[in-house]
């Protein structure tokens with residue numbers, strides 16, 4: 075028989091306390107995620123240089139992350155370039171500087187937008203898939219099964235995915251810029267009547283290799299970070315299908331945030 | 346150990362050296378004290394069945410034997426080596442002695458049945474495709490799985506079939522030790538007998554050491570040289586089946602009475 079002792083109802087914490095508590099918890103989550111991701115990065119680096127090299131797995135991921143994203147990244151790039159040309163030409167027309175449309179679009183794309191947008195598209199398309207796939211493997215004990223068969227899951231599952239992020243996002247960044255410049259050219263020359271010669275020579279004058287390097291380096295940094303975060307979240311998922319869903323949501327948010335924060339940090343280092 | 350050796354009751358004696366030895370093992374998840382001082386010894390070439398209520402920590406105990414979980418304290422000695430302080434690479438070497446059957450099969454769902462069973466062979470041997478096929482086929486035959494199953498994906502199989510594929514995958518490298526986590530739960534009676542036969546055959550014919558988690562007492566009495574009863578984080582009774590039947594421990598009595606009352 076259970077006797078119910080009337081317990082004093084706990085006072086609902088006020089809105090202020092809740093806000094502070096929520097913020098504190100968020101901060102702890104961020105710090106522990108960063109710690110986990112960095113630890114995982116070291117593990118991945120160590121296992122990536124050990125035999126056996128599973129080229130088959132690597133090519134599968136290069137194909138999935140890179141080749142599979144060509145269409146979506148190209149399309150996003152094309153439209154970004156077109157919109158950008160449209161907007162800037164309107165502004166530059168105010169002081170007769172339409173000849174600067176080409177260089178402006180080119181510099182913004184190569185230095186900033188191409189890497190950020192490519193990485194965002196890869197996060198949504200490939201990162202989410204990585205996270206759910208690894209999460210499902212974790213909660214259905216497939217990761218444990220790999221380990222019992224004396225196959226290291228970091229080496230087998232994670233190394234190819236991180237390398238795919240490292241190699242493919244820079245390439246997609248270049249693709250994005252190229253598609254974007256094509257779009258900008260057609261809008262500026264075809265739609266707005268800027269002469270092709272002006273557009274091309276001015277762009278050539280302003281654009282330097284270092285701008286392209288900046289985009290490529292950013293692409294590589296974002297690619298690794300996004301792949302690491304998505305793998306980390308999936309790899310540590312728990313609690314069945316619901317847990318995998320939650321891990322994927324967290325992975326998407328954390329990846330997007332990491333892109334913007336790293337964009338700023340890499341920018342500081344490079345200027 | 347030859348098939349012509351003495352009957353299993355004799356070689357289950359304590360004279361043989363232990364293949365698996367667990368010493369004072371503790372494991373806590375957060376507040377949840379799952380294992381609180383497990384001591385268990387499984388002699389080489391014998392079969393030990395672990396019984397216990399659901400959620401009593403049987404799977405957790407088994408995962409410690411193969412180093413999937415790290416204990417808070419205690420030792421896990423496999424074939425004379427304590428695996429707890431081992432680094433990843435030594436642990437991989439020890440794991441090559443093992444095969445494990447998971448409760449929910451844990452097949453790789455991106456691979457066909459054939460590739461699932463072939464996986465350990467591709468990773469750890471240099472067989473030609475023909476030899477590989479023959480080996481995989483023989484293990485699938487053992488489990489009564491027909492040719493047309495080979496190209497199917499795990500998601501297209503029934504639970505019982507998945508389990509049998511998991512069994513085939515666990516034994517494809519002919520390991521010295523096989524861990525079975527509820528190998529017969531959810532299987533029909535005929536397949537259950539099949540699996541029991543297989544565990545016995547592996548022990549008699551190949552000298553395999555087996556640890557079997559089971560819910561099915563008749564199966565446990567059928568295959569086990571030793572039965573260990575897990576309750577409240579410790580092994581409360583351990584011995585040959587006949588001895589366990591006489592156990593006066595209340596948890597064991599209740600467990601056995603529910604079963605034998607049912608039959």
Ligand SMILES: Nc1ncnc2c1ncn2[C@@H]1O[C@H](COP(=O)(O)OP(=O)(O)O)[C@@H](O)[C@H]1O
Pocket residue numbers: 374377379397398399400401402403404405406
């Ligand atoms: N990875 C884990 N994290 C936290 N708790 C766990 C984990 N694995 C098992 N447990 C808990 O340990 C207890 C025993 O689980 P388990 O060994 O799976 O039971 P069973 O005897 O049915 O196989 C359960 O309460 C379970 O919730």
Ligand SMILES: [Mg+2]
Pocket residue numbers: 403404405448526
């Ligand atoms: Mg279990």
